[in-house]
């Protein structure tokens with residue numbers, strides 16, 4: 110059985126579910142992008158690509174399944190991952206590595222990133238925000254109800270915070286997109 114295919118289908122299915130308050134976009138415009146960048150980084154810094162891909166697919170899973178778990182989704186997510194991967198007979202030492210990536214993926218949680226794999230997932234999570242300006246603008250204008258300039262400023266600050274969390278490898282991979290986004294947002298502010 111292809112474990113990654115199974116997990117992909119499971120996560121995408123939950124993203125389509127009624128309980129997912131983020132909408133299907135969290136799959137198409139976030140998880141898929143996190144997976145892409147995490148795998149690129151893994152190749153760059155010689156991390157384990159399989160661990161990185163599984164952890165990226167599952168990193169926000171707990172909050173997608175059940176919004177009441179969103180605040181602590183890094184902790185619930187690692188518990189869910191363990192449960193799922195044990196059922197799939199995934200080796201225990203690898204399960205621990207996946208769990209570590211999920212627990213430490215949040216930039217706002219100042220938890221030590223213990224492994225190369227955890228660095229890849231946390232970086233890719235921040236990179237996905239920088240890549241996905243339309244979703245952030247949508248959130249600023251439609252969900253937060255901000256005005257044109259305020260919304261642009263909010264997005265500009267948000268991606269700056271994401272940028273500041275990145276490792277040098279992450280910054281190199283996304284530099285052009287970051288600079289272009291900031292240029293566009295600054296024009297919007299004038």
Ligand SMILES: [Fe+2]
Nearest residue numbers: 168169214215
């Ligand atoms: Fe997250």
Ligand SMILES: [Fe+2]
Nearest residue numbers: 139168169234
């Ligand atoms: Fe995320």
